[in-house]
Amino acid sequence: MGKPRTIFDKIWTRHVITERDDGDTLLYIDRLLTQENSYHAFDKLRREARTLRNPDQVFSFADHYVPTVARDQGIEGIQNPEIRHMVETIEADTKQFGITLFGLGDVRQGILHIVGPEQGITQPGLVIAGADSHTSTHGALGAFAFGVGVSDVTHVLATQSLWRRRPRTMRVAIEGKLPFGVTAKDAILAVIRKIGADGAVGHVIEYAGSTIRAMSIEGRMTVCNMSIEAGARAGLVAADEATFAYIKGRPYAPTGADWERAIAYWRTLTTDEGAAFDRDVHLDACEIAPMVTWGTSPEDVVPVTGVVPTPNQAPDPERRARMDRALAYMGLAPGTPLTQIPVDRVFIGSCTNGRIEDLRMVARLVKGRKTAVPAMIVPGSGLVKQQAEAEGLDRIFADAGFEWRDAGCSMCVAINGDMLQPGERCASTSNRNFEGRQGRGGRTHLMSPSMAAAAAVTGHLTDVRQLGEGG
Amino acid sequence: MEPFTRLTAVALPIDQANINTDQIFPARFLKKPRAQGYAAYLFHDIRFNRDGTEDPAFVLNEPRYRKARILVANSNFGCGSSREGAVYTLQDFGFRALIAPSFGDIFAANCVKNGVVPVVLPQTVAAELRHQLRMSDDPMVTVDLVQQEVAGPDGRRYEFAIEPFPKHCLLNGIDEIEFTLQHEANIAAFEQGYRADFEWLFRSRPEGGSTDS
Numbered sequence: 001m002g003k004p005r006t007i008f009d010k011i012w013t014r015h016v017i018t019e020r021d022d023g024d025t026l027l028y029i030d031r032l033l034t035q036e037n038s039y040h041a042f043d044k045l046r047r048e049a050r051t052l053r054n055p056d057q058v059f060s061f062a063d064h065y066v067p068t069v070a071r072d073q074g075i076e077g078i079q080n081p082e083i084r085h086m087v088e089t090i091e092a093d094t095k096q097f098g099i100t101l102f103g104l105g106d107v108r109q110g111i112l113h114i115v116g117p118e119q120g121i122t123q124p125g126l127v128i129a130g131a132d133s134h135t136s137t138h139g140a141l142g143a144f145a146f147g148v149g150v151s152d153v154t155h156v157l158a159t160q161s162l163w164r165r166r167p168r169t170m171r172v173a174i175e176g177k178l179p180f181g182v183t184a185k186d187a188i189l190a191v192i193r194k195i196g197a198d199g200a201v202g203h204v205i206e207y208a209g210s211t212i213r214a215m216s217i218e219g220r221m222t223v224c225n226m227s228i229e230a231g232a233r234a235g236l237v238a239a240d241e242a243t244f245a246y247i248k249g250r251p252y253a254p255t256g257a258d259w260e261r262a263i264a265y266w267r268t269l270t271t272d273e274g275a276a277f278d279r280d281v282h283l284d285a286c287e288i289a290p291m292v293t294w295g296t297s298p299e300d301v302v303p304v305t306g307v308v309p310t311p312n313q314a315p316d317p318e319r320r321a322r323m324d325r326a327l328a329y330m331g332l333a334p335g336t337p338l339t340q341i342p343v344d345r346v347f348i349g350s351c352t353n354g355r356i357e358d359l360r361m362v363a364r365l366v367k368g369r370k371t372a373v374p375a376m377i378v379p380g381s382g383l384v385k386q387q388a389e390a391e392g393l394d395r396i397f398a399d400a401g402f403e404w405r406d407a408g409c410s411m412c413v414a415i416n417g418d419m420l421q422p423g424e425r426c427a428s429t430s431n432r433n434f435e436g437r438q439g440r441g442g443r444t445h446l447m448s449p450s451m452a453a454a455a456a457v458t459g460h461l462t463d464v465r466q467l468g469e470g471g
Numbered sequence: 472m473e474p475f476t477r478l479t480a481v482a483l484p485i486d487q488a489n490i491n492t493d494q495i496f497p498a499r500f501l502k503k504p505r506a507q508g509y510a511a512y513l514f515h516d517i518r519f520n521r522d523g524t525e526d527p528a529f530v531l532n533e534p535r536y537r538k539a540r541i542l543v544a545n546s547n548f549g550c551g552s553s554r555e556g557a558v559y560t561l562q563d564f565g566f567r568a569l570i571a572p573s574f575g576d577i578f579a580a581n582c583v584k585n586g587v588v589p590v591v592l593p594q595t596v597a598a599e600l601r602h603q604l605r606m607s608d609d610p611m612v613t614v615d616l617v618q619q620e621v622a623g624p625d626g627r628r629y630e631f632a633i634e635p636f637p638k639h640c641l642l643n644g645i646d647e648i649e650f651t652l653q654h655e656a657n658i659a660a661f662e663q664g665y666r667a668d669f670e671w672l673f674r675s676r677p678e679g680g681s682t683d684s
């Protein structure tokens with residue numbers, strides 16, 4: 001018997017092509033995911049007259065720039081010429097290089113981190129590079145998946161590989177049952193609160209423990225998605241029976257004899273008893289409450305029952321200065337109970353919380369209620385939208401006064417025109433509350449879908465448990 | 472890629488910690504073609520007022536720093552997204568070297584790939600450099616990649632560490648893809664074995680999705 005190994009060790013080792021004297025490893029990349037903004041990479045490829053090594057291992061998604069309204073006219077219907085140009089460019093580039101595109105007008109179109117798993121493109125044991133930092137989402141299926149910049153995208157297109165230094169490993173174990181009203185989103189926000197926005201820098205996180213095991217695959221995706229907000233290179237969860245059940249029958253999933261071979265391999269991808277991590281973190285599920293961010297970093301997060309913190313109670317001057325700045329930007333006074341903060345707008349969607357389970361959560365809460373402020377729901381993919389409509393959720397949303405949009409990143413990153421106005425305060429299910437992230441001067445409070453739904457119907461930040469609804 | 476050996480230039484001090492990629496290059500400019508250059512978007516929302524005029528409170532708008540080609544920042548500079556536009560915009564403005572106590576992971580890697588040198592110096596040294604840059608009549612810094620040394624406005628020198636491989640690439644302006652393609656035989660051999668083990672990953676694909684949404 002060899003030394004006990006972590007899942008990450010096993011995946012990494014299987015993908016090593018060669019090593020350099022300085023310790024960097026040339027790692028084989030199974031799948032590359034690109035989006036509209038990857039056009040720089042295709043330009044570079046053309047400029048340098050290089051060939052694309054394996055078009056079959058590249059998948060492209062129109063998600064960041066696509067409009068979420070008036071989609072019946074396709075590309076022609078896009079008013080903003082710069083945005084139309086981006087969507088035309090991804091069509092042209094993928095056609096030229098022979099790459100599969102989930103484009104505008106394709107019912108499967110949607111956010112790359114939602115469509116990848118949904119199509120079965122994401123599988124256990126794979127190394128996946130994606131042109132968006134939240135590629136860590138795919139780790140929920142037991143893959144090693146990480147975001148890369150345009151230079152790395154180009155590198156993968158040309159060589160199907162990347163140079164990487166082996167990261168350290170961290171295990172985040174969450175044990176016990178999540179209380180009523182508490183969701184996967186609250187769990188990951190609690191993790192970030194505990195370890196900080198740079199708490200996992202240089203590490204790959206393996207999420208473990210009974211809480212994670214009991215979570216649905218979609219919940220695990222929410223958790224892995226925000227690994228990057230704790231500074232991690234990637235986050236992953238060991239594949240188990242729930243994972244196999246999730247993948248089975250999806251368009252790109254193996255079938256027949258292939259399926260048997262695949263799951264036999266996937267079953268080996270667990271962390272061996274006694275394998276060592278560079279760092280271990282433990283959380284108790286029963287101590288987690290619904291969480292809300294108050295500042296401009298995901299680590300600026302407290303339970304919804306709390307108050308806006310007071311900077312001069314912070315331990316060091318730098319932290320104090322950062323808190324002062326965050327409070328000024330957010331227009332909040334220390335000591336304000338969170339539930340007294342009114343919101344102007346609600347955004348439900350993104351690769352963190354734009355899946356069918358998220359929408360069901362919202363529907364349960366808003367059924368028979370009315371929104372108090374403008375609120376929009378942007379499904380993560382065309383298929384999520386279709387599913388929601390088949391279940392009648394769209395009618396519940398419409399009756400409650402929500403806008404029901406088409407799939408895309410939308411107001412998570414505000415580059416398609418869906419954005420906050422300066423000073424507007426938004427309850428959002430996305431993953432980043434940085435200054436200007438949802439539009440210049442926009443103020444973002446991150447929370448779970450049911451918490452965002454609760455804010456939509458009351459018009460202020462609200463403890464979802466007061467509305468008698470679970471997550 | 473343009474090689475980098477040694478540069479003496481005006482240096483811009485930025486005191487705020489955790490400057491993220493959205494602050495360096497707001498996402499809405501990502502759709503701008505690079506051909507026209509990205510210099511105008513650098514730090515856009517903290518550099519300009521809403522009406523498009525310069526915010527005099529932002530350090531880059533002080534006349535003495537306008538020709539800056541080196542930046543001295545605080546910790547965790549470039550945290551946030553993987554967007555490489557953050558490096559392009561710094562580069563197009565003229566920056567060739569960045570000094571900070573720490574950098575966002577992906578950001579630092581992106582710098583190297585574009586020929587911009589990320590120099591890590593201790594918190595206290597970076598703070599001292601920024602202080603001097605504000606006090607000095609001649610806010611110049613030298614970054615010497617060959618000697619792995621930074622010289623501040625007062626002439627004091629500080630050694631810095633950099634991994635041999637990025638150093639080699641930066642010094643010689645080596646493109647990483649070209650370098651990797653020298654390992655083509657290894658990649659091909661690996662791929663053959665890998666495809667044999669995981670055939671199911673490489674079988675023919677489902678038909679395209681319906682477009683009748």
Ligand code: SF4
Nearest residue numbers: 134350351409412413
């Ligand atoms: S929803 Fe937001 S985080 Fe997710 S892929 Fe789109 S822009 Fe990135």
